[in-house]
Amino acid sequence: MLESFLTFINQQKLDISEKSTLLTVSGGADSIVLAHLFYRAGFSASIAHCNFGLRDQESDEDELFVKKLAEQYAFPFFRTRFETKKFAAEQRISTQMAARELRYEWFEELRKSQNINFIATAHHANDAFETVLLNLTRGTGLAGLHGISVLNQQVIRPLLFASKENILRYIIDNHLTYREDSSNLSDNYKRNMIRHEVIPVLKKMNPSLEKTFGVTSQRLRSADILLNHFLKDWRNSVTENAGEGLVISIKELLNSPEPTYRLWFILQDFDFSYTQVQEIFSAAEGISGKVFYSLSHQVLKDRYSFVVSKRENSVDEHELIIDHPKGIFKTGGLILEIRKILKTEELNIDKKTRSVFFDASKIIFPITIRNWVKGDTFCPFGMKGKRKKVSDLLIDLKININQKQKVKILSNGNGDIMWVIGLRTDEKYKVTDMSQEIIEIDMKE
Template sequence: MALARNRAIDHQFLSFINREQLFSQTDCILLTVSGGLDSVVMAELFRTAGFRYGIAHVNFQLRGAESDEDEAFVRALAEQHGVRFHTTRLPAKQQAEEQGISTQMAARHLRYAWFEQLAEENGYASIATAHHQDDVLETILINLVRGTGLTGLRGIPIRQGRIIRPLWFADRETIGDYARETELVWREDSSNASDKYRRNRLRHQVIPILKEMNPSLLQTLQTTVARLQSADQLLEEEMRRSWEEIAENRPEGVFLSIQQLLNQREWAFRLSEWLKPYGFQYVQIDPLAEAVRGDGFGQKFQSATHQVLRDRDYLVVSELQSVANQEIILNEMPTGEVSVSDHFFLRFEIIESLNGFQIPPNPDVACLDADRISWPLTIRRWQTGDRFQPLGLKGKQSVGNFLTNQKVSLTDRRSAWVVVAGEAIAWLIGYRPDDRFRVTGQTRKILKIERRIVGQ
């Protein structure tokens, strides 16, 4: 009975991929394999399904010989599967010390940045990690302990940019049963047995009690997460609608009518969500709300990047001068990647041989007529009053209206950047090139600009 149940994971795996449309049969997927139980099962499911894939492994050298043995194991696994193998060694401990963050956080940033680079350079359509239902539950509990909103209660998403989680539907017990019944071999990470880490304490001490209270905990979790996701989407739509109703963009910043704000239900919560993309923490909202309710004229509140001024009739949100003026000027064609922010790089390339060249249908790639580009180029945040001619359209429109029409979230629209050639915006990065720089039949060479996002 157990054998039939756990063999069904193959069918569930394929059904989940099809239902969520994670990738197509022709796509080549980069599998992130540590050598542990979950990632080895993921690789086996990809192999038996006949999908195209490669395997990537990161050695952080944190456990001495054990880390090297993990690398050798995954290399041998890739050879057995007959697929490409990618490996690297990354200094997680050193970066953690330099940036004052945990080793786990540094390792996460480093490995996802490397995975993204591999995918770009080798044509992988997506990057697959082996997160499953137990991981989702652990992440929700960690977020709950730290303090979170609806988004944090959704746990680990099925898809996040280029990252996909094809084992999201399964639990650890089912994965383990499948591995044993198919006689798979995997590596055990000795650190998983230690209660030194918060996640392990939850896994070993808290979750067993929750499962005892509700044996169907992980099954009900999927329904709960789906409901929370729907609620979060509805909340996002309502937050966007009410923001657009009372927010007014002016050269000095964004003006929020205090009277209109007070007329909104749960206005303090709305304010906290609206200001989150500007770097404000939830704990800062109480004193700001008091200034709104009372006579707080002239009071200022700051995040790392922005300021909120309590004017007589408005709250005025503006960037701190150092951030508002941040821009990168390229006097000539760069030879390597250009780091634009903590979140992405730009890579520039001149395409001179146009025979057979196809413009990729990817919003993170802009192909521009190189002869129409005037240097220097300026890379900066978009500003109120910026206008451009979106590719395929005849007339100009404001960047703000374009992002609104594209239903871009509040967070993403405030962090959008542009590439400016001369006085004209050549590319609203990640969204649309300007039609005036489009590639035509008369184009002799192409300036290809590609955005690479760091760690999702």
């Protein structure tokens, strides 16, 4: 395996033989093999270990195990401890996401402070394949089918050539010991479900699954590079610079094969998602004046073109832009607390009568709270497609003139009205049995 390791490094042009590398070692089989290969190859390396405090005594034993390993190889050793669950609660993210953010931030700080060239992780071929399957379940573009990149800025993955089977065989052949993370045996996490339930079924169909995927991944990566090269030339022929923005010819766009994908290729640089681009393209032959927003830019549908411009930082005093699905936001006498719910079982509508719930997959951030204006329309919850003017809703509910002036609406990133705040939500954004993630908004006055 050492020979394959060195061959892979040469093929991928990873310049680590003359430079220093920070090895991220958890104590598991993969990272133990990574450290052993660097030791045998005589590469300059240090070891970094994170104690996330998630498994009590097990976590402390892992830390001690890795420390002794570093001493055995005479590698400098760095360690840190995180209050992972506290950080996850504060940020309202999953424990796994919190651990990822914490460790990569620390690795980069350590790399800079110690003048280290690279950060090496122990991702292998199975990890790359699992990532592709995860991306497919979430929805992905061509880049999401590559798997994991060998090199991403200063982060390298020198074990991507090896399968999990190769790694375990190397462990046995070299009489190495490692620590088993008990959470890896659980199917509570999506990746573990794919690892323990989905992949074994696929391997019955193709025992050489990892090898086959490796070849396919290389082909997809090459195809993506060629496609991007072609589209860059095409983009220059259908766009004109306009200050910090861009003007895109709708005529040229409509005359091109796969126009939605082409439009996304242009607009992805301005923070627009593919879902947003589908909405934008649907307006190509519509009336002028419709505006679509991303976090940093806006797209105006003009007569013959889409005009991309930078979004102004200054916001009207009657408008509040919300960039992310968590936190407490105040405007116009309202206090809204927003959070994302991962499981529908957490819903408790009866106890939270001032809360509203939306299907998270249909929401495009940033969302906006603003005053309602004449001409605003939406589809009130329960009306199943029949649109209604906000002004008519206020009349039906006998809202007086003074109250009308205080009514605000919550609009989606595509401009749709999601909620006439405190009065009615839109049917399109309701929670259904198919909803996987939910946005909950608690309202206080």
